[in-house]
Amino acid sequence: MFEPNGTTLVRMAIANIVGKGAKHEYAKQRWGRDSEVVQCMRAAISGESTGNTSALVNQAQTEFLEAVSAIAVFDRLQGLRKIPENIPVVKVGTGATAYWVGESKAIPVSRHAFDRASMSSLNIAAIVVMSKKLLESTDPSSEAVIRRDLVRAAASLTDTSFLDPANAGTAGAKPASVTHGATAIASSGDIEADLAAAIAAFGGDFATAAWVTDPQTAAKIALSVN
DSSP states (O other), X not given: OOOOTXXXXXXXXXXXXXXXXXXXXXXXXXXXXXXXXXXXXXXHHHTOSSSSSOHHHHHHHHHHHHHHHTTOSGGGSSSOOOOOBTOOEEEEEEOOOOOOXXXXXXXXXXXXXXXXXXXXXXXXXXXXXXXXXXXXXXXXXXXHHHHHHHHHHHHHHHHHHHHOXXXXXXXXXXXXXXXXXOOOOOOOSOHHHHHHHHHHHOOSOTTSOOOOXXXXXXXXXXXXXX
């Protein structure tokens, strides 16, 4: 039976809350001894891998993040370079420059400028109050409600943190938005003029650029501009 990404992690949370001291037995009775959630909980207890988290638990967390990524703005942008966490990487500050050169003429020399960067691992968390009746319900729709709510909360925070110009970030806790410190262009009330102003002010590479907006604004642009 197909189960949406994030289901196992939600079930582990339910078992921890409802099952309390007998969470493992509760999970076996509710979802079956061979279910993925039982295997993950057993692996976490026995410690199948280095550290306190097993490979199966890591997989459950990854599946939940995939559910978040499916609706978050960041993961729907094309052409992004993904790098591993906490691993120094080399980034190009100034790239190579190409020139038109006449036959047998000297080729101008350009120079690369490099820098080092790394992506630190930060946490997103949510505490929510839910009724015991909802947590104990065996109706599949109950689990779906919990899963959707947690996925939506994580995706909403991710999008806000990524795009909010007021988000300057907090060292070791929250990354700054990509729009922080960017030049803001006030709306004139004329959508076509506003788009033209935004394009004129953009100093990046249009080949890899993307428009990010809410559905309502996108619909208004489509209806107002040819």
